[in-house]
Every structure is written in C-alpha cells, then in structure tokens.
Amino acid sequence: MNFHLRIWRQEHADALGSFQEIEAHDIPGEASFLEMLDIVNNRLIQAHMIPVAFDSDCREGICGTCSMVINGIPQGPGRGAACQVYMRSFLDDSTITIEPFRVKAFPIIKDLVVMRSAYDRIIEAGGFITEHTGGAPDAAITLIDKKIADHAMDAAACIGCGACAAACPNSSAMLFVGAKVTHLSLLPQGQPERSERVRSMVHSMDSEGFGNCSNYYACEAVCPANISASVIATLNREFLKSQIRS
Numbered sequence: 001m002n003f004h005l006r007i008w009r010q011e012h013a014d015a016l017g018s019f020q021e022i023e024a025h026d027i028p029g030e031a032s033f034l035e036m037l038d039i040v041n042n043r044l045i046q047a048h049m050i051p052v053a054f055d056s057d058c059r060e061g062i063c064g065t066c067s068m069v070i071n072g073i074p075q076g077p078g079r080g081a082a083c084q085v086y087m088r089s090f091l092d093d094s095t096i097t098i099e100p101f102r103v104k105a106f107p108i109i110k111d112l113v114v115m116r117s118a119y120d121r122i123i124e125a126g127g128f129i130t131e132h133t134g135g136a137p138d139a140a141i142t143l144i145d146k147k148i149a150d151h152a153m154d155a156a157a158c159i160g161c162g163a164c165a166a167a168c169p170n171s172s173a174m175l176f177v178g179a180k181v182t183h184l185s186l187l188p189q190g191q192p193e194r195s196e197r198v199r200s201m202v203h204s205m206d207s208e209g210f211g212n213c214s215n216y217y218a219c220e221a222v223c224p225a226n227i228s229a230s231v232i233a234t235l236n237r238e239f240l241k242s243q244i245r246s
Contacts, residue, residue: 008099029088053111059083064161074163081224101166105208118208125204126197127180155182157225164219170211175219178231195242
C-alpha cells in the first residue's frame with residue numbers, strides 16, 4: 001500500500017513547526033500505524049534525513065504513550081490507541097495527516113512528542129490511597145458488591161493517554177480525572193482521602209490549564225479504554241459533596 005503523509009515537524013518546543021510531505025511506499029496492510037512510521041523513519045535515516053520523533057512503549061494499547069492525532073482523530077480511527085490502528089484501515093494512495101495533541105497543558109517537545117506530565121501531577125495531587133492493605137486478602141472476605149467492583153474497575157481501566165483532552169474543544173481533562181476519582185471513591189481503600197482527593201485533583205487540573213466539560217462527549221468517543229462519560233457526573237457529585245463536608 002502507498003500513502004501520502006502530512007506529518008507535523010517541529011525541531012523543539014520553541015521552534016516554529018509546519019507540515020512536511022513524506023511518501024510512504026510499499027507499506028504492508030497488516031502493519032500497525034507505528035510500524036509504518038518505523039518503516040518511514042528507517043528510509044529517512046538511509047537517505048541521511050532526520051527521522052520523525054514520536055512516542056511509543058508497549059505497542060499493545062496499554063500504556064497510552066503513542067499519543068498523536070491521525071486525520072483529526074486523537075489516537076486515530078477506531079476505539080484503540082494509535083499502535084492498534086492498522087494501515088488496512090486507510091484507502092490505498094490516500095493522504096494521512098499526522099500531528100501532535102493540540103492541548104495547551106501538553107506542550108510539544110519535538111514533532112509528534114508532547115509532554116503529558118500534567119496528568120502525572122494531577123495523580124500526585126490525590127490519585128492514591130494511604131491505607132496499608134498488606135497482602136492480597138481472600139476475595140470472599142472483601143465486602144464489595146460485584147456491581148460496584150465492576151464499575152470501579154471499568155473506571156480504573158483509564159491509561160492516561162490524553163486523547164480525551166486532545167479531542168475536547170475545551171481541552172478538558174475531566175474524563176481522566178473523573179475516571180481516577182470514580183475508581184477510588186467506590187472502593188473501601190479510597191474512603192479516608194475521598195473528600196481531599198477530589199478537591200486536590202480538581203485544583204491541580206485547573207492549575208494545569210485544562211478547560212471545563214461542556215458535554216460534547218468527544219472524550220468518550222475517542223477513549224481507547226472505553227471510559228464512560230458518566231465518570232464526569234461522578235466527579236461533579238464528589239466535588240460538590242467535598243465542598244459540603246469541608
């Protein structure tokens with residue numbers, strides 16, 4: 001398969017960026033999007049040109065590192081990470097536009113690489129528990145209703161890739177924060193810090209420069225982990241409760 005790539009190139013954070021036209025010939029249809037970029041980069045290196053910088057780690061749709069916008073869609077077409085997009089998803093001889101996440105809180109480092117440490121700082125603000133749980137207890141003595149446990153684990157599936165903020169017209173991180181708050185607010189281990197957690201994480205989210213939710217549901221549409229936007233409602237309820245308790 002052959003593709004015409006429009007790739008955002010930016011030498012460093014303070015440099016002016018622009019799209020560069022690159023031809024990608026003889027790409028296997030079963031190649032993943034990142035494997036296609038590997039092939040393109042190998043050819044650029046052989047031609048003594050600078051390869052395209054992009055992030056990747058597990059390449060199994062787990063880590064959320066491969067954050068990029070493909071044809072205007074964060075993480076690309078389908079419900080998965082960019083590493084789970086296969087070139088057979090595109091028409092032969094089509095043009096593919098590739099660019100970094102356009103979120104103020106995710107500054108561009110180089111080409112398609114952005115700094116997503118803002119999410120890490122939100123987690124540091126309250127996405128943890130201080131309860132010492134010791135070894136894993138017998139499941140039969142953990143009194144958690146299965147529906148609650150399932151809901152908590154669904155929220156815990158968030159991989160923090162940042163696609164939600166990249167898709168949102170307001171660059172909102174509320175799906176990410178809502179997933180973390182929902183997960184821990186439902187489980188017994190998360191109760192001691194429940195009120196302080198949501199206040200700290202929301203404050204950190206706001207201070208990082210993320211926007212507010214306006215119910216576009218674009219975040220839910222692109223989330224690789226299929227996190228439901230209902231976690232945003234949970235986040236709002238938890239925050240209001242914390243204000244009353246304080």
